[in-house]
Amino acid sequence: MFATFILALRQAGLPVSLTEYLTLLGAMKARVAAYDLDDFYYLSRAALVKDERHLDRFDRIFGEVFRGLERPPGAPEGEIPEEWLRLVAEKVLTPEEMARIEALGGFEALMETLRRRLAEQEGRHQGGSKWIGTGGTSPFGAYGYNPEGVRIGQDGSRHRRAVKVWDRREFRDLDDDVEIGTRNMKIALRRLRRFAREGAATELDMPGTIRSTAHNAGTLDLRLVPERRNAxxxxxxxxxxxxxxxxxxxxxxxxxxxxxxxxxxxxxxxxxxxxxxxxxxxxxxxxxxxxxxxxxxxxxxxxxxxxxxxxxxxxxxxxxxxxxxxxxxxxxxxxxxxxxxxxxxxxxxxxxxxxxxxxxxxxxxxxxxxxxxxxxxxxxxxxxxxxxxxxx
Amino acid sequence: MAAFRSTERYIASRDLEVAVNAAIALQRPLLVKGEPGTGKTVLAHEVARSLGYRLIDWHIKSTTKAQHGLYEYDAVARLRDGQLGDPRVHDIANYIVRGKLWEAFESPDPVVVLIDEVDKADIEFPNDLLLELDRMQFHVYETRQTVVAKRRPIVIITSNNEKELPDAFLRRCFFHYIRFPDRETMERIVQAHYPDLRKDLVREALNVFFQIREVPGLKKKPATSELLDWLKLLMVEDLPPEALRAKEGKLIIPPLYGALLKNEQDVHLFERLAFLSRRAGA
Missing domain, CATH: 3.40.50 (Rossmann fold)
Structure with missing residues (x-):
């Protein structure tokens, strides 16, 4: 039913398995989310994503796969059509450049500029096309290509409530390719821990004591082991x-x-x-x-x-x-x-x-x-x- | 089918409701993560309350073993009884101590099981519970009996992300990450807890609160539970809203800030920033 969606998620590197897919279908069948795109988004997120670091990627893929599903007939006006931006981008930037810009994550600055300019433009109410044609090729190019950028113009736009939730991409900070703090590092480093028993025997070894007591036909024989430490x-x-x-x-x-x-x-x-x-x-x-x-x-x-x-x-x-x-x-x-x-x-x-x-x-x-x-x-x-x- | 909704005491966002309902409908565990103080543990209490189920709370510590949740064989007691010649010693079942999960499985009424802070336990802990949570049954080796859940309990697991959980475990769960609530939700939460708090005081308090959360470099940002504690203190002290009002968006040191900032370094940082901001304005 949603095979394309699952495949797209897997392609993006989310560890989604058949079990999770079946769980999602089971929940759909149990009518946990019926006839509501928002609920479906929440449900599929709860069923398919198991790590907050993947939430951002999930939002992105969800947006791509289900784009335009609930767009009302009178689509928002006064916004720059994304195809257009994309065209500009493809004209100006080579695929390598686009990939590089995307990978570098240098979009924050671009986004800020765009937002500012958009506001400017709205204020003046004059030829948006001209403005793009002259000033904006490079930033917009980058923008148009980036799946996240395309929709920034619609941020807070009143018409597409359903798409907004994942378009906001609130979990961006948690993506594991981006941010890293000491706490997160500690968690990653913890994988290295290996516990071993070393040093003086100070802990009562319960199974050992019982075993050797049984061997002694019931006469108590205490056994001690060293404490477990990260070695x-x-x-x-x-x-x-x-x-x-x-x-x-x-x-x-x-x-x-x-x-x-x-x-x-x-x-x-x-x-x-x-x-x-x-x-x-x-x-x-x-x-x-x-x-x-x-x-x-x-x-x-x-x-x-x-x-x-x-x-x-x-x-x-x-x-x-x-x-x-x-x-x-x-x-x-x-x-x-x-x-x-x-x-x-x-x-x-x-x-x-x-x-x-x-x-x-x-x-x-x-x-x-x-x-x-x-x-x-x-x-x-x-x-x-x-x-x-x-x-x- | 029983469904979970926000209660008058607990404001759940729509996505949390959907996640909880999915877990109830499919009888799978729900794993909840999120910043400390955003109501992960309280969620289980509220789910139990709103469904009218009993809550069984299993709090995990670093020494907790999966076996503790099922049952324990009290060998020492048996050994002692054996040496004293107590007749109870002949039946091994006398020395099987039931754990929280056994209790939940045996319960004739539906229950909610809270496995709190699962990440505190040893790395192998979740793996050892895979089958038990999947099939809701386990085998007691000493008495050769199999305990099967009479009614599958609703299992809510919380984690603070101190350890990563194994994939096989995650596959069997629904997952929800509680985001920090936005201002609007926060107002509703405060409203739910202190309905008779003055509106202007709430507004000023939230201003201060969100301002503090935005201070860069804080080691532990105050969360919902800190805010609620702080508001309670403000109410007890009966402070007027004016005491919280900052002049022209400047940083002030709020009264009773000890409830919000729990870290010595954070307090120092904050005092320094407030001082700078005051001086810049003077």
């Missing part, structure tokens, strides 16, 4: 300075999230690419460095290595002896990276640069190759994938 160990290497300045906020968020989440967390800093020396504190990096070899000796292979850096540098800094921008390195960055990944059983690279840009910088590809593809974007999804990779 995962993480070694964090953070790129600092230079091109990383743009990503300071997100890196420090990650750092604080990691620090509160793991008991065994060790961190070091490096610049661009780890070489033979790392340092603990940035203030004293000139005089207090730690040889990387010592780090390798100190922390066993059971530590999980997480490198955070944008991996954006000159390729020479990776491949060449003496390629570092700061000092003369006897061995190439590549050699050190391979030594690190070889020593630690599980390692991953987190990159704060948006994934769509990775193709533009050669060194990112090179580092990704050295990491054998274990490079993840510093988004919630990326953290999640990384955690999965690290616990495998």
């Amino acid at each position: 995962v160990k993480v070694l964090l290497l953070l790129d600092i300075g230079g091109s990383m300045d743009d990503h300071v906020r997100i890196s420090s968020e990650l750092f604080s999230a990691a620090r509160s989440e793991f008991k065994h967390l060790v961190h070091f800093y490096f610049h661009n690419c780890p070489y033979e020396r790392l340092w603990r504190s940035n203030r004293r990096r000139r005089d207090e460095t730690v040889p990387t070899a010592e780090v390798l000796r100190t922390y066993g292979p059971d530590y999980k290595l997480v490198i955070v850096g944008d991996a954006s540098m000159s390729p020479y800094e990776i491949t060449q002896v003496g390629g570092s921008v700061e000092h003369w390195n006897e061995e190439s960055g590549r050699a050190w990276l391979e030594r690190l990944t070889g020593h630690f059983r599980r390692s991953a690279w987190l990159n704060p640069v948006p994934q769509d840009f990775w193709g533009h910088t050669r060194s990112i590809g090179m580092v990704g190759e050295i990491m054998e593809g274990r490079m993840f974007p510093l988004t919630l999804r990326g953290l999640d994938d990384m955690a999965r990779e690290l616990v495998r």
Whole structure:
């Protein structure tokens, strides 16, 4: 019945399964939402979406699939037809450009401009077409292409109440590709937790006691076990300075999230690419460095290595002896990276640069190759994938 | 079919009503998430009230095991009785302690089961309840009996998102995310709780409240429950609405702000901002 809808959702990456589809159909049959598009929207949302991070995507797909379902015959006037915008967009922008704009999420500013201009235009009540023709190609182009932008002109428009609910897209903040805060990071990092019983035996082991008491024919035999603790160990290497300045906020968020989440967390800093020396504190990096070899000796292979850096540098800094921008390195960055990944059983690279840009910088590809593809974007999804990779 | 609607005490948005009714109609669990203080737990109480069902409240802690909800075998008591020669020791059923879910399954009347803060428990907790919540039955190994629900209870599960729930568990639930209410809804909620509160006081209080929520960088934004507590305090202190009025949209430190800001850092941040705003205006 709604197979197209389900397929569209799956295509957009929402984990919708047959079970959920049948649930939805069952609820429809039980008349939970009868003859009302709003109710149907709520019902399908409750049945198909299981994570608030997916709500925004769901709203978008719902809007696309059921667009125009309840548009009254006298469609709103005075608004710019979206086909028109789209045409303009397709004329002006190449598909690559559109994809890029969409991926970058730079629409907030555009939206603001558009809203302002729309207001202006409404106020003057004169040739909307002219205005678009001259001023607005680029912003509108972007706009017309974006499924969200098309409808902004109708924001609060009195005629399409039914469509409004999902068009408002109130759950945008929760989409996991976009926003990331310490709390969310902690949740993502929690996947890494591994409980193990270590240390002194302080807890009464009830099943063990009963078993051994039974073995002793009823004479009490107390058994103790150590308490369960999070035993995962993480070694964090953070790129600092230079091109990383743009990503300071997100890196420090990650750092604080990691620090509160793991008991065994060790961190070091490096610049661009780890070489033979790392340092603990940035203030004293000139005089207090730690040889990387010592780090390798100190922390066993059971530590999980997480490198955070944008991996954006000159390729020479990776491949060449003496390629570092700061000092003369006897061995190439590549050699050190391979030594690190070889020593630690599980390692991953987190990159704060948006994934769509990775193709533009050669060194990112090179580092990704050295990491054998274990490079993840510093988004919630990326953290999640990384955690999965690290616990495998 | 029983249907759930907003009551005079609990204002539910339309989407929440639909989600609850879907869960009732298909007898599936309803998973509710949302900011703390937006009425997740209260929802279960209100559903039970409005349907006239009994509520069984199972509060989850970090040490709770799925088994606790079904039954527990009190081995220590049996061991003690065995050593004292108590005749009860011969029947193992004497030492089976029933859990909340057993209680719900055995109940002849329909009940609402609230599994509160499911994310507090161990990561495996939801997985261990899959079959029990799906079939509404479980097997008691010690007495070799199977407990089957006489009437499938309405199960409402709340989560604060501290842990991710497994997919297999989510597949079996309806899901609803309680959004923070907008101003209009908030007025109705306040109205529902304190019908005789003065209109102008509510207006000023909501102004202050939403202003505080918009302060960037707050660690814990005040939510509905904080607002209601605060209003109650204002009523008790009998403060006039003028005390809450800010001059020309400036930030003021509201009286009794301790009810709204629960975090020391937030209080500091807020005081600093209010100070700056006062100075800028002077």
